Amino acid sequence: MRRMGLLMMGLALAGCASLQKRPEPLAITYETTPCLGSCAVYRLGVNADGIAVWEGGEHVKLVGQRMFVVSPAEFERFRAALEPYRPEGVRSLATPGECNDRWTSDAPGVIVSWTEDKQTDRLVINYGCDLEMNRAMFQALADAPDVLPLDIYLDR
Numbered sequence: 001m002r003r004m005g006l007l008m009m010g011l012a013l014a015g016c017a018s019l020q021k022r023p024e025p026l027a028i029t030y031e032t033t034p035c036l037g038s039c040a041v042y043r044l045g046v047n048a049d050g051i052a053v054w055e056g057g058e059h060v061k062l063v064g065q066r067m068f069v070v071s072p073a074e075f076e077r078f079r080a081a082l083e084p085y086r087p088e089g090v091r092s093l094a095t096p097g098e099c100n101d102r103w104t105s106d107a108p109g110v111i112v113s114w115t116e117d118k119q120t121d122r123l124v125i126n127y128g129c130d131l132e133m134n135r136a137m138f139q140a141l142a143d144a145p146d147v148l149p150l151d152i153y154l155d156r
Helices: 002-016 072-085 131-147
Strands: 027-033 041-047 051-058 064-069 090-093 109-116 119-126
Touching (some): 027 072, 072 109, 072 131, 109 131
Parallel strands (some): 090 119
Antiparallel strands (some): 027 041, 051 064, 109 119
């Protein structure tokens, strides 16, 4: 009888505890922009839980939307490749004025968004923006998706 009383008390107290919602995992969206030529145009969303969404646009192997899974190691490599360029808030290098008027027209670009704890940081890049000054960052951004299993979606 005593055990039953303790069990009932434990259950009653457990009901008083507040349930905490699990925090949303980091989500990264990587979106390429068109160029004058045949640049691949796509949007890729990947989150830390391994859920990925491909949205193929132009000059890709697979047009349309597909879901797939990435491993924790693949996500971590993708995150690590992009993290050095993550701004606090928004950073844009996408117009001539933002590029010290060192601008090449018709270049492709990329928009990377990091969403975590209801906060979104966003990097907007046009690869024609002061290429000499930004070459290392642009190359790292362009290479970041190479760590993900995209061979069925994208020519590399």
